[in-house]
Amino acid sequence: MLGKKIKNGSIEDTLNRFLKDDQHLVLGFEKDENGVSLRAFKNHLDHYSFLNPIFSTNGALHLRRLFSKGTKIILMLRPCEIRAYIELIKLNQIEREDIIAVSIDCLGTVSSKEKADDIPVEAGQLKDYFKNSDTMRWACKVCREKRGVVGDAGIRIDKDGLFWAFPYTEKGETFLTLIEGESEENKTEMLMSGSEKTDKFQNDMKTFAKDFTKCIMCMNCRDMCPVCYCIDCVFNGDEYLPKGDALLNKILRSGPVQLPQGKELFHFIRMYHVSQTCVGCGACEEACPQGIPLTKYFKGVSERLQGMYSYMSGKSFDETIPYLTFLEDELKNAED
Amino acid sequence: MSQDKAEKNPEIIGFACSYCTFKASEMAGSLRLKYPDGVKLVQVPCSSRVDPAFVIKAIFEGADGVFVAGCHPGDCHFIKGNYFTRRKIAALKEMFDAFSMNDKLRLFWVSAAEARRFVEKVTGMYNEIKERKNVRKEN
Numbered sequence: 001m002l003g004k005k006i007k008n009g010s011i012e013d014t015l016n017r018f019l020k021d022d023q024h025l026v027l028g029f030e031k032d033e034n035g036v037s038l039r040a041f042k043n044h045l046d047h048y049s050f051l052n053p054i055f056s057t058n059g060a061l062h063l064r065r066l067f068s069k070g071t072k073i074i075l076m077l078r079p080c081e082i083r084a085y086i087e088l089i090k091l092n093q094i095e096r097e098d099i100i101a102v103s104i105d106c107l108g109t110v111s112s113k114e115k116a117d118d119i120p121v122e123a124g125q126l127k128d129y130f131k132n133s134d135t136m137r138w139a140c141k142v143c144r145e146k147r148g149v150v151g152d153a154g155i156r157i158d159k160d161g162l163f164w165a166f167p168y169t170e171k172g173e174t175f176l177t178l179i180e181g182e183s184e185e186n187k188t189e190m191l192m193s194g195s196e197k198t199d200k201f202q203n204d205m206k207t208f209a210k211d212f213t214k215c216i217m218c219m220n221c222r223d224m225c226p227v228c229y230c231i232d233c234v235f236n237g238d239e240y241l242p243k244g245d246a247l248l249n250k251i252l253r254s255g256p257v258q259l260p261q262g263k264e265l266f267h268f269i270r271m272y273h274v275s276q277t278c279v280g281c282g283a284c285e286e287a288c289p290q291g292i293p294l295t296k297y298f299k300g301v302s303e304r305l306q307g308m309y310s311y312m313s314g315k316s317f318d319e320t321i322p323y324l325t326f327l328e329d330e331l332k333n334a335e336d
Numbered sequence: 337m338s339q340d341k342a343e344k345n346p347e348i349i350g351f352a353c354s355y356c357t358f359k360a361s362e363m364a365g366s367l368r369l370k371y372p373d374g375v376k377l378v379q380v381p382c383s384s385r386v387d388p389a390f391v392i393k394a395i396f397e398g399a400d401g402v403f404v405a406g407c408h409p410g411d412c413h414f415i416k417g418n419y420f421t422r423r424k425i426a427a428l429k430e431m432f433d434a435f436s437m438n439d440k441l442r443l444f445w446v447s448a449a450e451a452r453r454f455v456e457k458v459t460g461m462y463n464e465i466k467e468r469k470n471v472r473k474e475n
Contacts, residue, residue, distance in 0.1 A: 204436045234389055254398070265396045269389045272431060304434055305427045323427075326419035328409065334426035336444045336457070 002183045004176055006155070006163040012048050014178045018074060019043055027059065028076035036121055038062075050155065050163065052078070053119045053126055055109035055137060058283040060084035060226040067095045074175065075099060075151075078106045080143070080281035082151040083314020084226035087277040090321055093229050100171045101151035105192050108140040111286060123191065124161045139282025139295045144195040144303075150314060158188040169317075201300025208297070212267060214290040217241070217260040221294055222270060224287035227277040227313075235266060267294075271301050276321050278302035279313050344473060346400035346465045348375045350458070351390065353383045353406035355413040359448035369455045372462045374400075382406065384417035388428040395440055401465045403442040403458075411447060418445070439468065 006014075015026050019041060026041040029052040036052040038059050059081040075085065082103040088094045107126045110116050114135050120126050130136050140146070148154035153172030156164050164186055167173045176183070219235065222228050238246040241262045251257055280299035288294055306312060309322035352358040358379045364371065380386055383406025391402045404425050406418045425443040432438045442461055446454045 201434050202436070203434060208435060240389075240393065262396070265393060268392045268396070272388050272392065272428060275427065275431065301431055301434055305430055308427060308430055309423075323420065323423055326416065326423055328419065331422050331426045334422060334429055334443055336442045336461075 001166055001186055003156075003164045003166040003186050004179045004181055004183050006165055006179060007181070010180060011050070011163070012045060014180070015041070015045055015048065015074070015076075018072075018178055019045065021072070023071050025071060025073045026076060027062075027073060031121060035116060035119075049121050050076075050104050051107065051121055051123060051126060053107070053109050053121060053129075054112050054114075054116050055140075055282070055286060056112040057224055057286070058084055058226040058279075058281045060088060061224060061283070064088060064093055064226070064229050066093075066099075068098045070098065072098045073100070075101045076104060076155075077102075078109075079103045079145055079148055079150055080106070080279050080314075081226070083145070083279040084277075084281065086150065086314040086317060087227050087279065087321075088229065089317065091227075091229065091277070096317070100153065100175050102153045102155060102165075102172075102175060103148040103151040104155040105148045105157045105190075106140075106143075106146045107192075108136045108143075108146070110135045111137050113286075122161075123157045123163075127191070137282055137286075138293070139280060139285065139299065142198055142299070143280065144198070144312075145315075147190070147192045147194070150316075157191045158186070159191055160188060161191075162188075198303070201297075201304050203297070203300070209264065211292060211297075212263050214292055215260075215263045215267070216290060217263060217266065218289060219266075220287040220289065221284035224283045225270075225274060226281065226283060227279065228270065228274055230273075234269065240265065240269070267297070271298055274298065275302045275305040276309075276311065276323055277313050343466070344469050345372075345374050346462065346469050347398070348372075348401045348403065348458075348462060348465065349394040349399045350375060350377045350403045350405060351380050351383065351386045352377045353418075354379050354381055356407035356411070356448050357383075357405035357446045357454060360446045360451050360454040363448070363451040364455050367451055369451060371455045371458045375458050375462060382412065382414050382417040383421040384414070384424075386421065386425075388424055391425075391428060391441060395437075399440075400469060401440050401442070401461060403444065403461060405444050405446050405454075405457075408445040408447055439465075 018024055029036050029049045030039040031047040031049045036049050059077045082101050085101055089096050108130050120129055148156050152169045153175045154166045167176050234240050242250045278298055282295040285294040311322050386404050394402050409418055412418045429441055432441055444457050
């Protein structure tokens with residue numbers, strides 16, 4: 001595949017060239033004394049970082065309901081963030097027109113709850129770090145697609161630690177014209193290979209109840225989920241999760257209830273609602289103050305449900321979300 | 337002794353499309369066909385109106401079984417509503433399967449003229465769930 005080699009430090013020049021225009025923005029990671037953080041850059045950037053080894057939120061969360069109105073934006077994010085962005089485009093939550101999405105090979109991340117002072121941000125060192133340490137988040141360990149092969153363009157790391165930029169769409173070509181140098185055929189092997197298949201998720205209600213007893217219904221998992229986007233969530237009223245009067249009525253009507261009400265209901269319904277769009281980034285687990293292993297359930301269920309329709313969330317712009325389309329002759333065994 | 341003998345009667349919530357299955361249930365009434373009391377029907381304008389959240393809520397609020405029923409594929413009043421239903425409910429079944437509770441949900445098609453088929457389907461589901469429920473009680 002034809003791509004451009006990115007010389008050391010030249011990406012900052014590239015992005016600065018793009019940022020010269022007042023209406024242009026870049027969303028990416030910045031190094032500072034406190035580590036690496038997600039930042040929206042305007043006009044100028046200095047300490048740009050390709051990799052962000054600490055996961056706190058999914059960047060696509062901030063893009064929900066983004067209609068850019070002529071502002072050109074380059075996203076330089078992890079593959080899981082770009083995949084969430086693609087899903088939101090399919091759900092008409094983002095205007096694709098002026099956004100160039102660039103996915104960058106991801107070597108895995110540690111949780112932001114972890115002490116992360118000595119984590120390197122260079123590709124080679126980071127790889128060695130994860131070899132000797134088991135602090136990598138579970139979501140990243142079982143991630144199906146850490147490669148930067150989604151979006152308009154991708155930045156990939158080869159075995160020698162060099163960065164390559166590859167275009168996937170027309171907009172990706174535009175991004176590549178910003179980078180200095182000629183396109184060349186890539187011959188070296190990439191650091192990251194394709195995805196492995198994981199086992200089918202299977203569980204029973206007992207372990208489910210056990211895992212979720214700690215839930216306090218703060219709904220952080222919903223709020224931090226990049227693809228859980230409804231303005232009017234069914235759980236905002238007191239119909240599904242009764243409070244006050246409604247709760248009293250319910251107890252009088254149907255007897256004693258467990259409090260807080262409707263934990264299982266909440267997670268089940270949410271699991272179903274995000275099943276086709278879940279990218280398995282683990283932002284829900286990251287947001288959970290009680291440390292419930294949410295990724296296990298959400299990722300497991302969504303993989304099964306997406307597998308039914310041979311769909312993978314965030315893989316391409318053109319595939320339709322399975323619930324929004326159908327085949328006339330299918331799923332005979334679902335009917336009784 | 338008498339307590340053991342008391343059979344548990346399941347409750348089943350059914351979401352019935354108002355153009356087909358609900359009409360079939362009305363016809364079953366006018367034909368004096370009997371189906372179990374435990375079956376409660378909820379009329380919906382189209383089976384695709386059923387958000388799987390309704391089904392999940394019904395089950396977590398204590399229903400022993402839920403069925404979603406609509407027109408046969410191709411006969412939908414809204415042209416393609418039941419195709420979407422099929423995808424949604426099939427996925428929901430798969431999800432229930434992942435939690436080993438797939439025996440609680442059914443999806444079937446009953447047209448307005450098939451009163452007998454409606455009664456058969458509903459009673460069949462009722463009896464199956466009743467049997468399972470009483471077996472579980474004995475253990």
